[in-house]
Amino acid sequence: MTPNKLSLSGVAKHYGEFTALHPTDLEVKEGEFVTLLGPSGSGKSTLLKIVAGMELPSAGTVVINDRDTTDMPVRERDLGMVFQNYALMPHLTVFNNVAFPLKVRKTGAEEIRRKVVEALGTVQLEHLKDRKPHALSGGQQQRVSIARAIVYNPSLVLMDEPLGALDKKLREQLQYEIKHLHDRLGITILYVTHDQQEAMSMSDRVALMNGGRIEQIGSPRDLYFAPETEFAADFLGNSNFMDAIVTGSKGDHTICRLVSGQEVSAQTKRVVAPGQKVRLMVRPEHIRVITDDRSAQASNVVKAASLGATFFGDSMEIHAQVDEGTEMSVKVSNEHALPGVSQGEEMYLGWDAAQTHLFA
Template sequence: MKANMIALEGVGKQYGGVQVLHPIDLAVREGEFVTLLGPSGSGKTTILSIIAGAIAPTQGRIILNGRDVSAVPPRERGLGMVFQNYALLPHLSVFDNVAFPLQVRGLAKGEIASRVANALERVGLVGYEKRKPRELSGGQQQRVSIARCIVYSPSVILMDEPLGALDKKLREQLQAEIKRLHRDLGTTVVYVTHDQEEALDLSDRVCLMNGGRIMQVGTPNDLYFEPVSEFVADFLGESNLLEGAVTAVNTVTTRDGMVLGVRSTEGCCVGSPVKVLIRPEKIGMTDAGAPAIATQRHNVTSGKIAQASFAGGTMRVDVLCEKGARLRLKTVSSRASELVGAPVVVSWATSDAMVLKN
């Protein structure tokens, strides 16, 4: 396993006696892409600013590449920053904006020219050297600010909602570029967004924040399929949450009387109130007349289609189960919309039913 590039040890922040960031521990490994995800005001920018040195923490230490930099000023930390509002110098050309950090560092002219050319090539802006920022689209301006950041090869890049101001299509395109840049350059990236899809798409690990605390840190898969709480489950996408109580080992009976096999009830006593989480992608649906696919691993119930709508390449289908629960699932079948009211059988594996403690 690679060494830690960044380690926050008990880092917290207060403003006027209000703890906006409760003391957290967070380590980012060399070359890792870690995203701070969370609702507005959850403390994402505060963490990024503390790493950058723009804000001093009220408590805790910041270790960069093995060295305590808590008292080191921002410029000497050697980090690259990309912001949401691009922060380009309006009177300078694209070339001069990208060259700026190298000029500040006193590099020779020839070296600057070749590095700027390389950075502009990496972000797809060859030919735009002479333009001014106002002559560029939002996406192009954001590429300039990324080029200006990678041009001096910082070992860590901090990005605060860099794609927040762009439309969906452009955002997806730049996401792919940021991913490629990260892969090619091997730089450590700490990225901030409140967009869960963006976080899941880009990151090696996601740190989900709420109210100045870390809710869960893990791979996108961990957070999506193994959330530790209802907050995490809800924040990361659509979920079916069935309320009930533990009635036996690995068994939950829902309020409306469905008896469900679940992956594990470890740590819950019989009688404990819990919620069972099943992601829509994990629920299968067949026509009521089709041969049963039930096995011991499966939870099976019959119901009828209550609603169906398009969701990108798939159909989002709500099934009203015979005991009264409403389950959402995703299917590639476009026929579902013609079948509102049709009887169906839905099923899902015991291992895909996760227990969340109340």
């Protein structure tokens, strides 16, 4: 069994009457990449600061590499840290910035040289070792910060919104580099972000946080394809929500009536009674625009009116109104895009019951 590098048990944080973090349990295994994902104020940064020792918990325990570090100073926790603002020392060269944690640990000069050269080689910056931070781009500065975090082979690397200050193209490039670094070195990473794409593309598991609690934890695929709550369904990816009332069941399907009076079904995953108000969700990419033989193409088919379409280059998003107050988006690749969608045009939208998520 893979050992835990980090174990949190009942960790909570209160600021006077305000609860920033409700009692939380979390385990991160050796070599795992776990992301704390959530909106501002969800508790993700508070949790990371408690792990780092920058905040003391109001309750609970923090165990890193089988040591109780709950009350331990930051410098004794055997952690590497990467921050959004790089936190490099401007008067030191790249080499000496990366060497700094080794010097603090009184490592010998030859070992410092060897480890720094190795760390800079890992992030492909050995040719810039004599430069100072002001002479580097934002992406290069963040690579230096990453090299400094891994140079002494810490038990756990903490990354707090490390790509937040970079532009989109560079952010995507560094996402790949960080994931590749993790896979190649087998380091254990606890990562914080509000960016869904970062979390989905890089993580082994994602802990989705909301209101100071972990709302759901699992693989990116689990969270995207099997959201357990309406918040999880809404926060991860694009979603179409519909208000409905349960009218009955048929086999393993729950039958629901939309505001428009049209009936749709969802695969039954929880017990709901007839007459109960529910919310249904289906992803835009799971919906098809149906032109003929409607019943044969999908188990759910609803009539809608086109609100127009948006062109994205590699895809098109069609907007439609199912009833007053309910709009839906359909994402199609350009290969399957309709030649033209006029506003007000009548259309039929179809999707499968298995792709309908029901929240009571």
